[in-house]
Every structure is written in C-alpha cells, then in structure tokens.
Amino acid sequence: MFTSNKHAVHSPYPDRLKEILTIASASESREWLSFWPIINMTGTPLWKLPGLARQLGIAHISIKDESTRSPLGSFKALGAPIALLRLIMRRWPEHNLSAQDLFAGRHRELLAHFTVISATDGNHGKALAAAAQAIGCGCVIVIHANVNAERELAIARYGARIVRTTGNYDQSVEEAARLAMENGWNVVSDTSYDGYEDVPRDVMQGYSTIAAEVIEQSNSLPDECAFTHVFVQGGVGGLAAGVVGHLWEFHQLRRPRFVVVEPEQADCLYQSAAAGQLRKATGSVDSLMAGLACGEASPLAWKILGPGADYFMTIDDTAAIQAMQVAAAGNAADPPLVVGESGAAGLAGLITLLQHPLGKAEAGLGPQSRVLLISTEGATAPSVYETCVGETAKSVLARQIEWLRVSRDTR
Numbered sequence: 001m002f003t004s005n006k007h008a009v010h011s012p013y014p015d016r017l018k019e020i021l022t023i024a025s026a027s028e029s030r031e032w033l034s035f036w037p038i039i040n041m042t043g044t045p046l047w048k049l050p051g052l053a054r055q056l057g058i059a060h061i062s063i064k065d066e067s068t069r070s071p072l073g074s075f076k077a078l079g080a081p082i083a084l085l086r087l088i089m090r091r092w093p094e095h096n097l098s099a100q101d102l103f104a105g106r107h108r109e110l111l112a113h114f115t116v117i118s119a120t121d122g123n124h125g126k127a128l129a130a131a132a133q134a135i136g137c138g139c140v141i142v143i144h145a146n147v148n149a150e151r152e153l154a155i156a157r158y159g160a161r162i163v164r165t166t167g168n169y170d171q172s173v174e175e176a177a178r179l180a181m182e183n184g185w186n187v188v189s190d191t192s193y194d195g196y197e198d199v200p201r202d203v204m205q206g207y208s209t210i211a212a213e214v215i216e217q218s219n220s221l222p223d224e225c226a227f228t229h230v231f232v233q234g235g236v237g238g239l240a241a242g243v244v245g246h247l248w249e250f251h252q253l254r255r256p257r258f259v260v261v262e263p264e265q266a267d268c269l270y271q272s273a274a275a276g277q278l279r280k281a282t283g284s285v286d287s288l289m290a291g292l293a294c295g296e297a298s299p300l301a302w303k304i305l306g307p308g309a310d311y312f313m314t315i316d317d318t319a320a321i322q323a324m325q326v327a328a329a330g331n332a333a334d335p336p337l338v339v340g341e342s343g344a345a346g347l348a349g350l351i352t353l354l355q356h357p358l359g360k361a362e363a364g365l366g367p368q369s370r371v372l373l374i375s376t377e378g379a380t381a382p383s384v385y386e387t388c389v390g391e392t393a394k395s396v397l398a399r400q401i402e403w404l405r406v407s408r409d410t411r
C-alpha cells in the first residue's frame with residue numbers, strides 16, 4: 001500500500017514545530033551522548049551502494065548503518081539515554097547535574113531510590129536499561145507476549161527487572177504506565193500520550209543525531225541536499241519525526257521527499273496519513289519487524305510527520321527478509337551489511353515501490369533519484385537474523401571485512 005500525504009506542507013520549517021525539535025537542542029543531545037563511553041560518536045558509517053542503485057535503476061543509494069552505534073546494536077541508544085538525562089536534570093535542578101558526571105555514575109547515591117520504567121519491543125528497553133545501569137538508577141522494562149527470549153535476555157543483561165505481559169506492544173505501554181503510577185516510578189517512553197510529551201520529545205531529539213551526521217557525511221548544504229528521497233521506517237514514528245524535523249529545518253524549502261515505511265500489520269502511520277488524523281493500525285500489529293510492530297502512532301511524532309512526510313507505505317514481512325538478504329549479500333561494488341529485520345524496512349520499501357509504476361511515478365523516483373536509507377539495527381536478535389538471511393551476522397561481517405580489504409587493495 002502506498003499513499004501520498006495530502007496534508008504535507010511545503011513551507012519553511014514551521015515555528016510551532018520548533019517547540020518540539022530544533023537543530024540547536026539536537027546538537028546539545030549529540031554532545032551529551034559523546035560522554036557515554038559505549039556510544040560510537042565518530043559517527044556510524046554512511047555506506048554507498050552503487051551496485052544496488054544500478055540494479056534498481058536509480059542514481060545513488062546511501063545507507064546509514066546504525067548497527068555500529070553501540071554494542072546495543074541499534075539507533076535506540078541515541079534516544080532513551082538522552083531522555084533519562086533530561087528527566088533527572090529536571091527533577092534535581094538545584095544540583096546542576098552534568099551529562100558527563102551522570103554517565104560516569106557520579107550521582108548513584110542521589111539516584112539510589114529513583115526508578116524508571118518503560119514498555120519496549122526490544123531496542124528502546126535495552127537502551128534504557130544500559131543507560132540506567134551506567135547512571136545508577138533502577139530500571140523496570142515491560143515486554144509484551146511476542147518479544148522473543150533472546151531480546152529479553154539482552155535487556156536483563158543490563159540489570160533491568162523484566163515484567164512480561166500478555167497482549168501486544170500497546171498493552172505493554174498501558175501496563176508500564178499503570179506500574180509507574182502504582183509504585184511511584186518514572187516512565188521513559190518513546191511514545192507520547194495525553195499529558196506525556198517531554199520525555200518522548202527528548203527521545204526524538206536524540207535520534208536527530210543520525211540526520212546531523214548524514215548532513216556532514218554527505219556534504220549536504222542547506223540549499224543542496226545530497227538526497228532527493230529519504231526512506232525511513234516507522235514504529236510509533238519517533239525516529240521518522242527526528243529525521244524529518246532535522247532535515248526539514250536544515251534544508252527548509254529544499255528538503256528531500258520523505259517516504260515513511262511500516263509493516264502492513266502495523267500501519268498506524270499509513271492509516272493516519274490516509275485519514276488526515278491519528279488512526280490506529282488495522283492489522284494484527286504482530287510483525288517480524290519487531291521494532292515497527294506498533295498499533296498506535298505517537299501523537300507528538302505525528303505533529304511533525306503529518307505536515308512533514310510526503311508519502312506513507314506498507315510492506316510485508318517477506319519484503320523485509322528479501323531486503324536483509326540483499327544487504328547481506330553485497331556485490332563487487334557494495335559491501336555486505338548486517339541489517340536486521342526492522343533495519344531493512346527502508347530498503348524493502350524502496351525495492352517494493354520501484355516495482356510499482358504508479359507509486360514510483362507519484363513519488364518521483366527515477367534514474368536521477370538519490371536515496372538515503374537508514375538501517376536502524378544490526379542482528380539484535382541473532383537467531384532470527386540467521387534464520388532470515390541463512391548466514392550468521394558474524395559471517396556477514398567477516399565478508400564485509402574481506403570486501404573492505406579487497407576494495408582498498410584495488411583502489
């Protein structure tokens with residue numbers, strides 16, 4: 001399914017959106033993240049895929065590889081930690097707390113009875129647990145029935161207490177809110193709801209780091225974006241909003257076209273675009289793309305995506321698996337890449353759209369198109385990855401290293 005967003009606004013970045021996301025606050029978040037030792041702040045790679053671009057009949061593809069952002073294996077390491085820092089700073093303004101000291105665990109005593117809680121389908125919870133462990137506060141993570149044991153273990157490894165609920169992601173969000181109320185804990189959610197916007201706003205600001213790095217790595221100028229199209233995957237929409245908001249503010253009227261890609265079973269953003277207002281997903285919400293399996297969009301993210309995203313589309317799980325395999329295979333011109341299930345959605349969306357003449361024409365995709373993709377995760381569930389790709393992530397990475405060696409030698 002593909003739809004043009006009739007409510008997209010082609011104006012300079014609106015002032016009302018600056019209350020949610022600005023380049024200035026994103027820069028501060030980026031600087032703070034540099035104090036968390038596990039973060040790769042030299043920037044994640046922006047790989048070029050000229051071989052695939054040629055095969056698909058477009059001018060250029062770049063893919064931002066968030067698998068190497070931190071040992072956590074996904075871009076989510078950029079969001080929850082920032083929201084946690086800002087939450088603590090707001091709670092104790094009189095202490096003048098710094099990001100550096102907090103990440104170094106120098107305020108453990110102050111935080112001994114401070115507990116944060118969140119629902120997750122894996123990556124957000126892992127990032128929150130890891131940040132809470134570094135900073136020295138308590139952490140409870142609520143997972144739903146379909147979060148696999150591998151992902152659960154990866155979160156528990158960072159010292160979080162795990163609560164498993166029946167039901168889907170949206171029900172786990174409700175359960176986290178209920179537990180927080182009952183126990184006096186603090187919700188650090190990546191999705192917003194009525195009266196709860198500060199934390200998810202801070203999470204989205206952290207994600208903008210990806211867009212800031214892309215601008216630098218692609219030598220984009222305000223008047224000259226290196227890309228004509230950006231394909232970005234959507235769960236609750238926070239990542240997409242962080243990327244759209246940042247690039248819109250930077251490029252203003254020259255912003256690229258944004259295509260938001262979701263699983264067909266969890267199409268809340270697509271349905272919202274079609275209706276011109278927030279709508280729930282129409283499908284089962286369960287998807288192989290675990291990070292995108294959300295039934296309700298974040299209203300705060302929608303404030304940016306409603307006017308800022310140009311197209312919305314859905315893909316099936318098979319398309320994601322094929323995209324994972326294409327990325328892992330590489331070719332003489334393109335490096336083999338470890339792209340996880342949710343990470344592959346943007347590439348899957350691009351491949352799918354190029355096969356549909358009407359959607360392709362409507363989105364203005366053709367031989368001149370220069371496309372940015374964001375691989376938001378590596379093999380965060382290694383056994384799922386291996387089943388989908390037919391090869392372990394370790395083996396794909398070994399081929400990547402060999403590809404780099406050969407391409408260096410032949411340069």
Ligand SMILES: Cc1ncc(COP(=O)(O)O)c(C=O)c1O
Binds near residue numbers: 074291343377
């Ligand atoms: C790997 C991955 N990609 C993309 C997303 C989507 O992000 P958002 O829910 O902010 O839209 C998630 C969310 O958990 C994720 O884990």
